[in-house]
Amino acid sequence: MEIRTVTEQDRDELRALFTRAGEGSPTESLWGHPESEAAIYLDPYFELLPDSLFVAVIDGSMAGYLTGCPDGSLLPSENERMSRAISRHRLVVRPGPARFFGRAMLDSMRAAIRREPTAGELDDPRWPAHLHINVELRARGTGAADALMTAWLDRLRELGSPGCHLQTASENTRAVRFFTRMGFVPHGPTPAIPGLRHAGKRVHQQTMVWAP
Ligand SMILES: CC(C)(COP(=O)(O)OP(=O)(O)OC[C@H]1O[C@@H](n2cnc3c(N)ncnc32)[C@H](O)[C@@H]1OP(=O)(O)O)[C@@H](O)C(=O)NCCC(=O)NCCS
Numbered sequence: 001m002e003i004r005t006v007t008e009q010d011r012d013e014l015r016a017l018f019t020r021a022g023e024g025s026p027t028e029s030l031w032g033h034p035e036s037e038a039a040i041y042l043d044p045y046f047e048l049l050p051d052s053l054f055v056a057v058i059d060g061s062m063a064g065y066l067t068g069c070p071d072g073s074l075l076p077s078e079n080e081r082m083s084r085a086i087s088r089h090r091l092v093v094r095p096g097p098a099r100f101f102g103r104a105m106l107d108s109m110r111a112a113i114r115r116e117p118t119a120g121e122l123d124d125p126r127w128p129a130h131l132h133i134n135v136e137l138r139a140r141g142t143g144a145a146d147a148l149m150t151a152w153l154d155r156l157r158e159l160g161s162p163g164c165h166l167q168t169a170s171e172n173t174r175a176v177r178f179f180t181r182m183g184f185v186p187h188g189p190t191p192a193i194p195g196l197r198h199a200g201k202r203v204h205q206q207t208m209v210w211a212p
Contacts, residue, residue: 002057003147006050006065013062014055018042021064021134026169026198031100036089040081041132042067048075054151056135056144064135066148070159071128078121104195117191119205122165127187127209129156129164149182156212163211170206171198184208 006014018038022028030037045053045067052068069075076084091097111118122130131152135145156164168175170190190204197203 001142001144001147003054003151004057006046006053006055010055010062011046014046014065015042017062017065017136018134021136023137025134025175026171026203027196030196031091031097033089033091033094033097036085036091036097039085039088040078044075044081045069052152052155054148056139056148058139058142058144063139064133064144064148066131066133066152068131068152068155069129070156070161072121072123072130073128100195103197107192107194111192111194117189119167119191119193122167122188122207122209124165125162126211127163127165129161131164131166133166145178146182153182153210153212161212163209165207165209168206168208169193169198170204171201172206176206176208179208182210184210 015038018041019034049067049069052070054066054068055062056064075081086092086097086101089097092101108118131149133145133148135148139145153164165187166179166184168179170176176186185208187207187209190206192202193205
């Protein structure tokens with residue numbers, strides 16, 4: 001197994017991995033349109049922060065990736081990226097995505113009426129860095145995810161980062177256990193994520209933080 005940062009030649013293979021690596025997790029598909037999902041959660045990292053994008057290569061093919069960001073100010077916010085993807089990919093007129101965003105709007109309105117907290121990005125100077133990690137089925141439980149995380153946390157130590165956060169689903173118990181083993185601790189409330197359902201049920205955002 002090799003852990004390394006991406007190169008321009010990895011673009012197509014990484015994009016293909018992006019569409020399958022989340023398989024089985026509560027966030028495996030958001031609105032069922034991989035191109036626009038990649039425009040938010042992969043492409044900006046590839047274009048703007050290639051030194052923080054690590055891949056795990058097993059037997060010559062890519063099996064996992066970690067998109068890191070040392071500081072949120074280096075990327076457009078998730079909301080900005082989402083708004084751009086919605087208009088560029090005309091998501092409101094595509095049936096699957098339109099259903100998702102319609103449901104998200106209703107979920108958000110309901111939460112506002114009930115004065116419940118809503119899911120959102122963490123903006124806290126104690127943990128300015130963040131990451132997303134996905135390892136495909138064949139590479140889970142092999143140490144590939146551990147190696148990707150170790151590479152990223154070592155890089156943050158080198159950069160002198162004060163800390164890192166991530167956001168997963170509290171229903172994703174395997175991921176929460178994995179992140180806990182890597183030194184992350186739960187932080188803040190676990191609000192429902194607007195629009196998202198897994199096996200017909202609501203999915204809740206779990207923020208976790210780490211400091212060197
Ligand atoms: C979350 C995720 C990254 C965790 O990676 P993982 O490899 O499944 O991590 P796990 O902790 O479950 O498995 C690690 C196992 O490998 C073992 N392991 C660690 N290093 C190893 C090595 N060098 N060789 C062999 N096994 C190793 C660990 O001991 C552990 O086994 P245990 O649970 O019996 O103790 C991965 O499951 C995944 O990508 N899931 C789908 C997408 C997802 O949920 N992403 C996160 C969304 S925020």
